[in-house]
Each structure stands twice: as C-alpha cells, then as structure tokens.
Amino acid sequence: MRLRGRFRIAAAMSALILSVPIGPASAADPGAGTGQGSAVQPQRGLEAAVAAAVVGRSGTTAAALSARQQQTQVNVQRRNGPWAFGTSVITVAKGDHTAPEGWLFIAKEVNGEWTIGLEGSQPFADLVAQSPDALVGQAEKQTFVNHARNAAKSAESAMAPTGLSLPYPVGDSWAIIGGPHGWSGQPRPWSSIDLNKTFGSGAYQVLAAQSGRAYDMCRNGGHIRIVHDNGWTTEYYHLARELRPNGTPVRMGDYLGMTSTRIPCGGSAGSNHVHFGLKQGGSFVPLAGKTIGGWTYFEGSRAYSGGARRGGTTVGVRGMLRNFGPNAQ
Ligand SMILES: [Zn+2]
Structure with a gap:
C-alpha cells in the first residue's frame, strides 16, 4: 500500500513537471x-x-x-x-x-x-x-x-403571441421582400420572412426583436442568433456592419447590423434585406399563426408568397408592415 502510494505521488509529480511547459496556454485562455x-x-x-x-x-x-x-x-x-x-x-x-x-x-x-x-x-x-x-x-x-x-x-399552450417585436424600430414600416418561407427557402417549416425598409439598395438598421443573449454564428459574421428568455429564438442573416457577439446580453431594439446582400456562410440574396427566422426553443417553427410586432402571419400557396394580417388589414409581398412592438395583439 505504502509503495503504491509513493508511486502515485511520484507519477503525479512527474506529470506536474511535464505539464508545466504547456500549462500557461490554458491559463491564458480568455474567459466567457x-x-x-x-x-x-x-x-x-x-x-x-x-x-x-x-x-x-x-x-x-x-x-x-x-x-x-x-x-x-x-x-x-x-x-x-x-x-x-x-x-x-x-x-x-x-x-x-x-x-x-x-x-x-x-x-x-x-x-x-x-x-x-x-x-x-x-x-x-x-x-x-x-x-x-x-x-x-x-x-x-x-x-x-x-x-x-x-x-x-x-x-x-400553442399561444400565438410571441412577445417579440419586428427587427426594426417600433413605429417604423418596412416592406415584406419575401413572405413566409423556410430558413433554407422551400423546405418547411416556413419560419422566416425577408424584410427591408425599402426595395433595392437602401441599407437599414436591424434591431434585436426582444432581450436575450446574442451569438455570432458564422466565422465571417453576418448571421446573429438571439436566445430569448421567453423561449423563442430569433435569427438574422445577410447582416453588414454587424456585431460579433459571444453570448452578449442584448435588449429589445439594440442594434445588430445593417440589411445587405452579404452571404458570409453561403446562400443568396437578390436585394438588401434581413432574413429573419423564428425558432421555438432550438427548432424552426412556422410563422403562420404567430404574432410578431402586432401582425399575425399566414402562408401563401408557395414559399415567399404569404403575408400578415392585423385586424381587417392584410399585407402581402411588397406591402408595408408597421411595427406595433412586442406586446400588440
Ligand atoms: Zn429569406
């Protein structure tokens, strides 16, 4: 017993000595x-x-x-x-x-x-x-x-209100560049919508749809995910002049980046927009029937062709969506 114990100590000592040259590397790692x-x-x-x-x-x-x-x-x-x-x-x-x-x-x-x-x-x-x-x-x-x-x-509860704002200033109106479609285009669920303030080359500030923690997804930026405490996750792609967050706390309305046609992780964008996607927990879910920014979304007969309704108003592709904020029903 005693011998084994002494051997263990000796082994531990040599391991300690051997580990010294590589030790400082981990000590220098930045914290979270x-x-x-x-x-x-x-x-x-x-x-x-x-x-x-x-x-x-x-x-x-x-x-x-x-x-x-x-x-x-x-x-x-x-x-x-x-x-x-x-x-x-x-x-x-x-x-x-x-x-x-x-x-x-x-x-x-x-x-x-x-x-x-x-x-x-x-x-x-x-x-x-x-x-x-x-x-x-x-x-x-x-x-x-x-x-x-x-x-x-x-x-x-399958509740429609998400407690989310649209990804631009409350009171602003942005155009639907593309109605509900999949995060990857055609495949369901149609969780995503393409938005920009104007058609064409204008670039506008994309804002956090609710408070949460923001993450930089692509090595070259352009894609931000926000994990919200309220159980939803929002995704923002094609961003330019964007934040490069690493679990950074954000509040609703905080700046994330500008609309653009950037594709730092691949894909395509015909004109400036944010490709804005919705997840419940970690999975994409249909926008149809969900309320964001006071609008409840519906699907068209094909991807990109649907729109949103509020009261008696229906807005389709190329129509303008006024952002009524996170809690408007
Ligand atoms: Zn899109």
Whole structure:
C-alpha cells in the first residue's frame, strides 16, 4: 500500500513537471462573456468532434454535404480548462437559395475524448449546468434554463403571441421582400420572412426583436442568433456592419447590423434585406399563426408568397408592415 502510494505521488509529480511547459496556454485562455474577444484557436480533435455531432444532428452525412458544396464550420469562442463553447454552422453553396443552419455547442474533454452537447438537447443543458462560470456565466446559464422552460410552456399552450417585436424600430414600416418561407427557402417549416425598409439598395438598421443573449454564428459574421428568455429564438442573416457577439446580453431594439446582400456562410440574396427566422426553443417553427410586432402571419400557396394580417388589414409581398412592438395583439 505504502509503495503504491509513493508511486502515485511520484507519477503525479512527474506529470506536474511535464505539464508545466504547456500549462500557461490554458491559463491564458480568455474567459466567457468577453463579447468582442478574439476567437480562440481551436483544437483539431475538438473541431472534428463538434463537426461529427453537427453532421449527425442535421440528419445527413459528410459525403452528402461535400457533394452539395456544403461545409461544417466550427467556431470555438471560449476555452476554460477541459471545456469549450462556441458555434457550429453548416455552410451552403454560394448562389444556392438556402441559408446556413447552426447550433451553439458546449464540449468537455475527458482523457482525450470530447463530449459534445448541441443547443436544444439534454446533453447541452446538462453540460451547461456543470460548466464553470468562467466558461458560461451564471446569468447566461439562467437564460438557457428560462429559454428551455418557456419554450416547453409556449409549445404546450400553442399561444400565438410571441412577445417579440419586428427587427426594426417600433413605429417604423418596412416592406415584406419575401413572405413566409423556410430558413433554407422551400423546405418547411416556413419560419422566416425577408424584410427591408425599402426595395433595392437602401441599407437599414436591424434591431434585436426582444432581450436575450446574442451569438455570432458564422466565422465571417453576418448571421446573429438571439436566445430569448421567453423561449423563442430569433435569427438574422445577410447582416453588414454587424456585431460579433459571444453570448452578449442584448435588449429589445439594440442594434445588430445593417440589411445587405452579404452571404458570409453561403446562400443568396437578390436585394438588401434581413432574413429573419423564428425558432421555438432550438427548432424552426412556422410563422403562420404567430404574432410578431402586432401582425399575425399566414402562408401563401408557395414559399415567399404569404403575408400578415392585423385586424381587417392584410399585407402581402411588397406591402408595408408597421411595427406595433412586442406586446400588440
Ligand atoms: Zn429569406
């Protein structure tokens, strides 16, 4: 017993000495919630593990993705000891009428093996709860807890009001560039709508639809996700001069970026707009029947052709939507 104990101490000492040269690297890792902090150098093993999890979650294969010129992009935003947090996106081919789908991830390394939790799953919730506050701060943890609980509640009651504003100033009127359509164009659910203040080249400020935590999804920016405490998630794509948030708290009406035709993670945009998408919890849901900014949306006979109603007023594509704010019925 005594010998074994002494051996253990000796082994621990040598491990300690051996680990000294590589130790400072992890000590220098930036903490969580640093907002505009520079991206952390990813590890190959971590990147591969997250990419595999994302491909599995998307229900496709790496071969199918590469045949469609799609790639998995892993953006490690935070490291703390054996922990990592970031975003991962499946990019789409340029010119394709689709949009990139992505997930927040949390990861923990044990004996060289990475355990991955993707947003909206139980492993994600469990790992976030176990993670050190230096990786995911307490307030951000609370947002994830509130978000999951309220998403389940709103799904049960099938309530139309979302408590969300439209993504521009209350009182402003913007044009419907494209009515309800899928985040990736034709495929349902038709969760998304294309909006800009004017048709053509004007660029306008896109604002947070409600308070929450904002995340930068693509390596080259342009795609922001906000996880709202009230259980909804909103997505904003084609942004220019955009924030590069990293779990940054935002309030309703905070600036996110400008409408543009940028496609930093692929896809296409014919004229300046924000591609604004709705998720309940972590999953896209139809806009039809939901109320945002005082308007209740409906689908047309095909993607992009629907619009919105308020009282006796119906607005279709190229019509103007006045933003009545988050609580207008
Ligand atoms: Zn769109």
